[in-house]
Amino acid sequence: MKENIFQKVDIYISNLLAPEDKALTDVIKSLDDANIPQMSVSANHGKFLQILMICCNAKRVLELGTLGGYSTIWMARALPDNGKLITLEVNKSYADVARKNIENAGLTHKVEMKIGKAIDILANLISQNEEPFDFIIIDADKPPYLEYFEYAVKLSHQGTIIVCDNVVREGKILDIKSSDERLIGVQRLNESLKENKNVTATILQTVGVKEHDGMVIAVVNQN
Ligand SMILES: C[S@@+](CC[C@H](N)C(=O)[O-])C[C@H]1O[C@@H](n2cnc3c(N)ncnc32)[C@H](O)[C@@H]1O
Numbered sequence: 001m002k003e004n005i006f007q008k009v010d011i012y013i014s015n016l017l018a019p020e021d022k023a024l025t026d027v028i029k030s031l032d033d034a035n036i037p038q039m040s041v042s043a044n045h046g047k048f049l050q051i052l053m054i055c056c057n058a059k060r061v062l063e064l065g066t067l068g069g070y071s072t073i074w075m076a077r078a079l080p081d082n083g084k085l086i087t088l089e090v091n092k093s094y095a096d097v098a099r100k101n102i103e104n105a106g107l108t109h110k111v112e113m114k115i116g117k118a119i120d121i122l123a124n125l126i127s128q129n130e131e132p133f134d135f136i137i138i139d140a141d142k143p144p145y146l147e148y149f150e151y152a153v154k155l156s157h158q159g160t161i162i163v164c165d166n167v168v169r170e171g172k173i174l175d176i177k178s179s180d181e182r183l184i185g186v187q188r189l190n191e192s193l194k195e196n197k198n199v200t201a202t203i204l205q206t207v208g209v210k211e212h213d214g215m216v217i218a219v220v221n222q223n
Contacts, residue, residue, distance in 0.1 A: 010044055010208030018047035023105035027070045034097050039067055041139070041165065042209050046074030049137065049163065052217070053078045056161045058135035062125075063087040064118045064148055065140035069098035069105075075137070076107040085111050086125075086133075088118045088140065119144055122151035132157040138164040142182035145189040153198050153220060160220040164189060168205055168214030189216065197221070 003011070014020070020043050031038055041049070053061065053075060059082065061075055066089035076085050089095040095115045102111050114121050118140045136152045138145060145164060152162045167186045172178065176187070193201040193216065201218035 006207040006212075007209050010042065014043040014047075014209075018043040023101070024070065024073060026104055027068045027073065027101045030097050030101055031068045034068075034093070036068060036094055036097060040070035041074075044208060045165075045206070045210075046071055049075050050078035052161050052163065053135045056134050056159055056219075058161075059083045060131060060133045060135075061085040062133040062136045062152070062155060064122075064136075064138045065089065066098045066113060067094055069101040069111075071137065071139065072098065072102060072111060073105045073107060075135075076102070076105075076110045079110050083110055086114060087111060088114050088116070088121050090115070090117050090140070119147060119151075122148065122155070126151065126154055130155060132160065134160055136160065136162045138162070139166070141185075142166065143185035145185045146192055149189055149192070149216075149218075156220040158220055158222045162199065162216070162218040162220065164216035164218075166213050167203055167216050168212065170212045173214075193218065198223075 049071060059080060061079065063072060063085060066072055066087040072085060072087050079085060089098065092115055095113055099113060102108055133155055136156065138148045138152060149162065149164060167173065167190055169183060169186065172183055173187060173190065190203060199218040199220055201216055203214050203216050205214040
């Protein structure tokens, strides 16, 4: 594929400021080897997540959607030694691949994987009075994005940053007549943010080595 200008510039930025080491390139290879779709965030987005974590002094991180552990590794690396990241994955074979990748990156002590439907695990975390998280990324299935976001707010404190990936979808988000459940899920979330007094939120469009997309960035307000 001929690289367009967004891809070329993204590669320039990543080479300069977000270079991948072997543990990260091994994740990409492990996905190909296991026939798992390449749906990880880009290197530059991994670095961006680290920067957001540093901005909110994140010691406790919650991730919805582990895949092969690529974003997990970026984020766990930005945690202090006593930090903790809980990552949720519904697909057991993906989780097995991720576990090996996280171990290969030397981060097992910081990462707890929970396998199952995110919606059930989130409900459990709340019923068990889980300590609030400082940083939450929602990057799992799209139809329940609004429900995931509502759970995320319940698992937050003032100043928690919540990121929701893939909410622009090459501009398809503008198609209000679409019957695509993923699109409808993301549209429900985006629309809800207009009235949500619990957070200050915006949506940042993204271009680069991945297709044109965008992410919600929300900060939890004082109650
Ligand atoms: C886009 S990928 C995550 C990419 C990963 N965050 C990264 O950047 O490396 C989405 C993941 O969410 C998982 N997923 C889908 N539905 C889920 C659900 N109901 N609960 C938990 N995980 C789910 C998929 O199996 C897939 O691994």
